[in-house]
Amino acid sequence: MSVKIDKKITGFAVKNEADDAAKAAEAEAAAAKEIEHMHENVGRPDVLIGSTYKIKPPMSDHALYITINDIVLNPDTDHEMRRPYEIFLNSKNMDYFQWVVALTRVISAVFRKGGDVTFLVEEMKNVFDPKGGYFKPGGRFMPSLVAEMGYAIETHMKTIGLLQSEDMSEHQRQILDEKRDEYLEKKGETAKDGDFPESAQLCMKCHTKAVILMDGCMTCLNCGDSKCG
Known part of the structure; x- marks a missing residue:
């Protein structure tokens, strides 16, 4: 596409991609400075x-x-x-x-x-x-x-999103629930929904009494931690 110049050329400059990148970085840094982060001088609002x-x-x-x-x-x-x-x-x-x-x-x-x-x-x-x-x-x-x-x-x-939850997938949760029911039936035990077998052992990872012998391996029904990996 051609552009017709009607006025007298008084000067020119070669466009530099590095300069454009530097200007963009400066603009981004300036915007970041305007973002307020938590610090000890932040005043307490009237309502929290x-x-x-x-x-x-x-x-x-x-x-x-x-x-x-x-x-x-x-x-x-x-x-x-x-x-x-x-x-x-x-x-x-x-x-x-x-x-x-x-x-x-x-x-x-x-x-x-x-x-x-x-x-x-x-x-x-x-x-x-x-x-x-x-x-x-x-x-x-x-x-x-x-x-x-x-x-x-x-x-x-x-x-509030400051920490991320490490929740299991629905598929993993379903498998553990099925194994829990199988264990209860095998041992002749009963437990309320969401509770774990009374004979379960303490999990050293999530500190919940939910570790049972499942498929030949000690497995936690709460967090899924297993000695077999």
């Missing part, structure tokens, strides 16, 4: 979105309620994100008062610091009570009350 989780440890007569409030960064843009901002714990059991207040303040400070705060989950889940843990309904073992709080925070982080 929150979720409350209830846990009931067997050693307490009262439940413990964990409330996590989130801040929304870059609202109404393609970069909108929810990040945990603060955490509160409440219970009628005053035995926990001192360490609950201390723990919530430390966790909230970590949330507001920004960066990758997901490490809190594993740190808390690996806290073991020297007096021994406890089993929750369904067979999941909790090594401590702090660990159960860690599981609650993990659930919340998955809900």
Whole structure:
């Protein structure tokens, strides 16, 4: 296609693809700087979105309620994100008062610091009570009350997209459910829907009492972990 030039040429330049790429990179970097990320100087809005989780440890007569409030960064843009901002714990059991207040303040400070705060989950889940843990309904073992709080925070982080769920496919879940029913029939045991056989052993991966001998191999009916690979 030819282009007719009616005006006098006063100058010219050769188009450079490298320069175009550099300009595009600069524009992208400038746009990235405008994206607000979580940091300790982010001011607290008047309204935060929150979720409350209830846990009931067997050693307490009262439940413990964990409330996590989130801040929304870059609202109404393609970069909108929810990040945990603060955490509160409440219970009628005053035995926990001192360490609950201390723990919530430390966790909230970590949330507001920004960066990758997901490490809190594993740190808390690996806290073991020297007096021994406890089993929750369904067979999941909790090594401590702090660990159960860690599981609650993990659930919340998955809900807001900060952590990714490692869910099994429907096909894998169906196979494990069929093997569970076969095992119950063979052993003459009964279990409620979603529960695991009473004779099942503790899985060291997901800490759930759901490991049975399946097809000659110890397999977890909850997470699918198998000694046979």
